[in-house]
Amino acid sequence: MLVGMPAPVLDTLRGGLVVSCQANPGSPLRDPFIIGQLALAAVMGGARGVRIQGFADVEAVRAVTDVPIIGLTKTDRDDTDVYITPTAAEGVRLAELGAQIVALDATRRPRPEPLAEMIGTIHAAGAQVMADISTLDEALAAMDAGADIVGTTLSGYTPYSRPGPDPDWTLLDELRVAGVPFVAEGRLNTPADAARALTAGAAFVVVGSAITRPDVVTGWFARAVQDATQSS
Numbered sequence: 690m691l692v693g694m695p696a697p698v699l700d701t702l703r704g705g706l707v708v709s710c711q712a713n714p715g716s717p718l719r720d721p722f723i724i725g726q727l728a729l730a731a732v733m734g735g736a737r738g739v740r741i742q743g744f745a746d747v748e749a750v751r752a753v754t755d756v757p758i759i760g761l762t763k764t765d766r767d768d769t770d771v772y773i774t775p776t777a778a779e780g781v782r783l784a785e786l787g788a789q790i791v792a793l794d795a796t797r798r799p800r801p802e803p804l805a806e807m808i809g810t811i812h813a814a815g816a817q818v819m820a821d822i823s824t825l826d827e828a829l830a831a832m833d834a835g836a837d838i839v840g841t842t843l844s845g846y847t848p849y850s851r852p853g854p855d856p857d858w859t860l861l862d863e864l865r866v867a868g869v870p871f872v873a874e875g876r877l878n879t880p881a882d883a884a885r886a887l888t889a890g891a892a893f894v895v896v897g898s899a900i901t902r903p904d905v906v907t908g909w910f911a912r913a914v915q916d917a918t919q920s921s
């Protein structure tokens with residue numbers, strides 16, 4: 690059984706729902722004030738924590754709520770495909786702004802900084818580390834490197850992991866059998882998916898698009914309506 694460092698903040702999330710409040714580039718919701726309101730609405734609905742992207746949004750959300758924040762950056766770089774919190778400096782800044790947990794890319798793709806060093810630096814800044822992975826091997830390596838928990842966030846987003854559109858239920862099973870503490874995240878698009886993920890062994894679940902990306906959810910409905918129209 691692999692066990693991360695003592696995890697008081699992570700423990701408060703155990704068995705609960707975390708809502709990812711992020712807006713894609715170009716979305717009319719991409720504004721720190723709006724992300725703060727989305728976070729408040731999520732907490733009102735029962736979210737125990739929130740997952741927030743970018744310094745301005747973490748700062749805005751911390752100003753309006755005390756719930757645990759999983760912070761991350763999304764940084765496009767020319768030198769690597771790693772884009773979720775690619776450097777320790779970004780992780781430290783997120784911690785300074787109020788993220789108790791920092792999420793970072795722990796895939797095996799070439800990375801700008803060694804994973805273990807990054808995790809050590811973020812721990813020293815007082816935050817816990819959620820390692821976003823896409824395969825079991827990456828999860829095991831991330832725990833060896835000192836991560837507190839892994840997240841299935843990047844399954845389907847690396848060229849070698851299982852593609853969507855469904856959640857990667859196989860990966861959840863593999864993590865549970867291997868005894869890796871994990872968060873289920875990615876394409877949990879219904880309450881039944883979220884409940885199933887907990888039954889499958891997840892410490893807690895993170896849901897994003899289905900709750901906080903109305904543009905994406907509208908697309909699901911619009912396509913279904915269009916398909917129905919064409920087949921009638």
Ligand SMILES: CC(=O)N[C@H](C=O)[C@@H](O)[C@H](O)[C@H](O)COP(=O)(O)O
Pocket residue numbers: 709711740761842843846874875876877895896897898899
């Ligand atoms: C792959 C990637 O960059 N995922 C991001 C990570 O923070 C977010 O865009 C997702 O919304 C989040 O993981 C939740 O997933 P879903 O929106 O499927 O519930």
